[in-house]
Amino acid sequence: MQPKKRILSGMRPTGPLHLGNLHGALLNWVDMQETYDCFFFIADWHALTSDYEDPRAIGGYINEMMIDWLSTGLDPEKSTLFVQSHIKTHAELFLLLSMITPVPWLERNPTYKDQIVQLSNKDLSTFGFLGYPVLQAADIIIYKANGVPVGVDQVPHVEITREIARRFNFLYGDVFPEPEAILTQTSKILGTDRRKMSKSYHNAIYLSDAPDVIATKAAGMITDPQRARRTDPGNPDVCNVFEFHKVYTDRETVDRINAECRNARIGCVECKQIMAQNLIQALEPIRRQRKYYEDRPDLVADIIASGGRKATTVSQQTMAEVRAAMKI
Ligand code: SF4
Numbered sequence: 368m369q370p371k372k373r374i375l376s377g378m379r380p381t382g383p384l385h386l387g388n389l390h391g392a393l394l395n396w397v398d399m400q401e402t403y404d405c406f407f408f409i410a411d412w413h414a415l416t417s418d419y420e421d422p423r424a425i426g427g428y429i430n431e432m433m434i435d436w437l438s439t440g441l442d443p444e445k446s447t448l449f450v451q452s453h454i455k456t457h458a459e460l461f462l463l464l465s466m467i468t469p470v471p472w473l474e475r476n477p478t479y480k481d482q483i484v485q486l487s488n489k490d491l492s493t494f495g496f497l498g499y500p501v502l503q504a505a506d507i508i509i510y511k512a513n514g515v516p517v518g519v520d521q522v523p524h525v526e527i528t529r530e531i532a533r534r535f536n537f538l539y540g541d542v543f544p545e546p547e548a549i550l551t552q553t554s555k556i557l558g559t560d561r562r563k564m565s566k567s568y569h570n571a572i573y574l575s576d577a578p579d580v581i582a583t584k585a586a587g588m589i590t591d592p593q594r595a596r597r598t599d600p601g602n603p604d605v606c607n608v609f610e611f612h613k614v615y616t617d618r619e620t621v622d623r624i625n626a627e628c629r630n631a632r633i634g635c636v637e638c639k640q641i642m643a644q645n646l647i648q649a650l651e652p653i654r655r656q657r658k659y660y661e662d663r664p665d666l667v668a669d670i671i672a673s674g675g676r677k678a679t680t681v682s683q684q685t686m687a688e689v690r691a692a693m694k695i
Pocket residue numbers: 590591594601602603606607608609624628629633634635636638639
């Protein structure tokens with residue numbers, strides 16, 4: 368039997384996980400466990416590239432993130448789940464790769480330019496922020512990952528990793544495979560205000576939200592902006608609540624709402640209540656699992672430690688090859 372191809376992906380622990388994370392990455396990761404040898408890591412050093420001024424919250428989010436992952440279905444028996452900063456070899460490879468990475472490759476990174484503008488409230492003129500694609504490359508190739516699941520907008524990141532791996536192999540001999548970008552569907556779930564769901568926009572519904580919190584957030588969602596009164600016909604095609612219905616509500620009810628909205632036979636208050644109930648129900652298994660892991664902090668710590676041991680073993684094997692290739 369062919370060995371499974373290895374994939375690697377990570378998340379920055381900068382806040383609790385929300386529906387955007389669930390549909391944009393996590394559910395996909397859960398599926399991929401059946402097909403690939405998966406390495407998933409909590410990228411706490413990457414969180415520092417933008418949150419270095421106040422890193423206190425990052426530690427707390429690490430544990431919460433692992434609980435969210437486990438509650439959603441990531442299985443430590445199938446996947447290697449670990450915390451980046453526990454595996455010090457990432458830092459060693461980052462340092463070595465930074466010696467061979469031309470600065471213009473980093474300066475032309477579209478995310479770098481974009482984030483400098485978007486996060487203008489933070490001083491991102493740091494070496495760490497400019498160099499984060501090198502750290503990302505180290506994270507990926509230290510496990511000799513064959514693929515990285517990404518949305519279309521993240522393909523340039525994988526391209527830089529491939530270029531760095533290629534340059535290393537050219538200079539010192541073949542050590543690293545060039546990882547492929549595995550394109551995944553990006554989330555259609557927007558925030559409650561119809562912008563991208565994000566902690567910083569205060570428009571997120573979190574996996575850890577209690578049912579009453581979800582109901583309140585759903586009640587405040589933006590609908591069809593043209594529908595001012597209950598008696599006005601609405602247009603589900605431009606309504607964010609209707610997008611949620613398409614994910615969480617059964618087909619028959621979706622069709623009914625679609626028709627009734629257009630001739631004002633259903634009001635937005637009722638429509639949102641139906642959606643909220645379905646969303647609360649859909650998240651119930653995650654909520655139950657979350658409680659299970661919250662009640663067992665030692666088990667969560669053991670899972671993190673065990674994933675860390677496996678990641679350490681694999682990464683140390685690669686680093687032995689790297690040192691031999693570089694003759695250092
Ligand atoms: S009835 Fe539902 S689908 Fe129609 S505008 Fe209101 S919330 Fe949106």
